[in-house]
Amino acid sequence: MSTTESSRRPLMAANWKMHKTPAESAAFIEQLRPQVNDAACDIVVAPPFVCIPAAVHAAGDSVIAISGQNLFWETSGAYTGEVSGAMLQAAGCRYVIIGHSERRQYFQETDETVNRRLQAALKMALIPIVCVGETLQEREAGQTEAVLSRQFEGGLRGLSAAEMQNVVIAYEPVWAIGTGRTASPEMAQEAHAFLRGCIARQFDTRTAAKVRILYGGSVKPDNVAGLMAQADIDGGLVGGASLQVDSFLALVKAAR
Numbered sequence: 001m002s003t004t005e006s007s008r009r010p011l012m013a014a015n016w017k018m019h020k021t022p023a024e025s026a027a028f029i030e031q032l033r034p035q036v037n038d039a040a041c042d043i044v045v046a047p048p049f050v051c052i053p054a055a056v057h058a059a060g061d062s063v064i065a066i067s068g069q070n071l072f073w074e075t076s077g078a079y080t081g082e083v084s085g086a087m088l089q090a091a092g093c094r095y096v097i098i099g100h101s102e103r104r105q106y107f108q109e110t111d112e113t114v115n116r117r118l119q120a121a122l123k124m125a126l127i128p129i130v131c132v133g134e135t136l137q138e139r140e141a142g143q144t145e146a147v148l149s150r151q152f153e154g155g156l157r158g159l160s161a162a163e164m165q166n167v168v169i170a171y172e173p174v175w176a177i178g179t180g181r182t183a184s185p186e187m188a189q190e191a192h193a194f195l196r197g198c199i200a201r202q203f204d205t206r207t208a209a210k211v212r213i214l215y216g217g218s219v220k221p222d223n224v225a226g227l228m229a230q231a232d233i234d235g236g237l238v239g240g241a242s243l244q245v246d247s248f249l250a251l252v253k254a255a256r
Contacts, residue, residue, distance in 0.1 A: 008212050010041035010228070010255040011168065011235035013129060014242030015069065015097060020047060022054035029058035031245045036063055041235060041255035044095050044129075045242075049083055056092030067095035067129070070103060073116040085124035096121050097237075099131045099155055101174045111154025118155065122163055129168045129237065130155055131216065132195070136175030145194055152198045161203045169195055169213045170237040176217035177239065183217050185226040185233075192232035221250040228254055 020028065025047045036043055046067035047055045055066045072082035088096055098121065099114035114130065121128040132151040134144045148171075156164065171191050176183045183191075192213045200208035215227050216237035227233050235255050242248045 007210065008234050011044065011212055011214060012041050012248075012252050012255045013044040013046065013067065013095070013097075013170075013214065013235070013237045014248055015046045015100070015237055015239055016048065016051075016243065017069070017102070017239060018048060019243055020051055022051045025051035026054040026058040028245055029055055029064060032249065033059065033062045033064060035245075035249055036252055039063055039252050039255075041252060043252055046095070046097055052088070052091045052093060065094040066092055067097060068093050068126075069097050069100070071096050071098070071117055071121060071126075073113075073120040075120075085120045085126055089124045089126060093126060095127045095129060095168075097129045097131065097170075099151075101131060101133055101172045101177065105174075111151055114151075114155035115157055118167070119158065122159075122166065127166060127168060129170050129214070131170045131172050131237070133172035133174050133216070136179075136181075139173070139175055144191065148191065148195060149198060152195065153202065156202070159203075161207045164199065164203050164207050165210045167211060169199075169211060170216045171195060171213060172216035172237065182223065185223075185230050188215050188217065188227060189230035189232055192230065196232050219251060221247055221254070224251050224254040228256070 043063055044065045044067050046069050068088040071085045071088055072079055075084050075086050098117045103109045118128050132148055134147040138147050173183050175181055195213055196208050199211050212234040214235045214237045215233050219236035219238045220241045
């Protein structure tokens with residue numbers, strides 16, 4: 001399924017992973033803030049947990065929204081090292097990233113835990129950015145669609161169509177993240193169109209036309225225009241290119 005939907009406002013999300021101190025986070029946002037007042041896309045920054053208060057303060061009442069990089073599904077309890085959706089909301093976050101490929105790879109997250117985190121995020125009125133994507137081995141074995149279908153059905157089960165419309169999907173071809181390999185805009189579009197078809201099958205075509213699907217495979221200033229020209233690519237979940245103001249600003253300006 002491939003569709004264009006004029007109401008889908010582009011979104012450019014910066015995932016800083018384990019980079020930047022609170023002071024560095026505030027300085028970045030203070031430099032970015034005056035340059036994006038007229039941005040044609042939504043802008044999200046996901047700093048490390050300890051940097052969230054500084055980022056929220058620096059963003060103030062600007063168009064920049066702050067996101068957590070993860071959350072735990074319980075609201076409180078004896079879960080050393082975890083952060084709840086209630087904590088993220090209280091700290092000023094509006095978004096949260098769920099099921100990132102690095103969380104799946106290094107911390108054994110599964111489709112089941114993705115679903116539990118997703119349900120917790122929605123209960124706290126956080127906008128979830130749910131990540132899906134195949135490894136190089138899976139792509140070379142011709143399993144891309146099977147993997148995406150499994151991750152989508154397992155990670156997003158139990159939602160109503162109204163709830164699904166508040167979810168953002170991020171397609172992350174794991175084989176194209178930090179490896180020097182890249183997916184062509186056409187390859188990315190094919191996966192995005194397949195995912196939009198998954199939404200239509202599990203919910204309905206109206207919902208499928210409203211959900212934003214971001215591309216998360218090493219988005220950079222030199223490839224963003226080709227990606228954003230595709231019908232089903234609604235923005236980017238950006239890693240390395242989001243760590244410098246100039247490069248992230250170039251991506252924001254391309255998201256129209």
